Amino acid sequence: SKEYGKWIMIDTGGDSNDQTKATYYYVKNNVPMSALEIHNAWINQDFDQVGIQPEQAAKRFENDVISRAQLFERFCIHLRNDELRTLSPGEPEHGLGSYHYDGYLWWKDGHTLPHPWFSKHSGREGDFYWTLNHVGIYLSRSNHPEMLNVDLSTQMPNIKGYLVQMDGNDWISTPNHFNWKLRLGENQLQVKTVNKLGREGKGNYLAIECR
Known part of the structure; x- marks a missing residue:
């Protein structure tokens, strides 16, 4: 986000109900949160001033602010940004199943130990959130x-x-x-x-x- 000078998490597929299609993001004190910040909120069970935006999604997930954060107990990033040109390399399919593609970088910390079936892990914040758009x-x-x-x-x-x-x-x-x-x-x-x-x-x- 250029406005906030930080990386933020926006879940564009957060609702399986096609009638609502609630794309959403988490906020703390009305500032959008990163996946790591949501992860830490879940790990520490600290949801003071934490909510979901925009308004449509907030209504859809009104009672799920805390429980939905559990989705970020483990999170990863894709190590490429050319998805608009090609689907490969990547996940063979998406749905309710677990991830199979081993090209993601997964977050690890004292509460989140690495899964042995994935080979790329890091606990260094800069590996996930490098400085963008600066010179x-x-x-x-x-x-x-x-x-x-x-x-x-x-x-x-x-x-x-x-x-x-x-x-x-x-x-x-x-x-x-x-x-x-x-x-x-x-x-x-x-x-x-x-x-x-x-x-x-x-x-x-x-x-x-x-x-």
């Missing part, structure tokens, strides 16, 4: 004293490119490597990503004082 800016010396080498990196999915703004001027497209010519006084640099759908990421900013 890493790396500076290095160039052969010219008035210039810096600038290298950019990001983990934005389906990235189209980068936009750069220097000293408050217009935003322009830029490659992931360019030279930044400095001048006396303060030099400002702001960079952000844009994906193939035209959605922009969060800008990263730095300033250098040259004397």
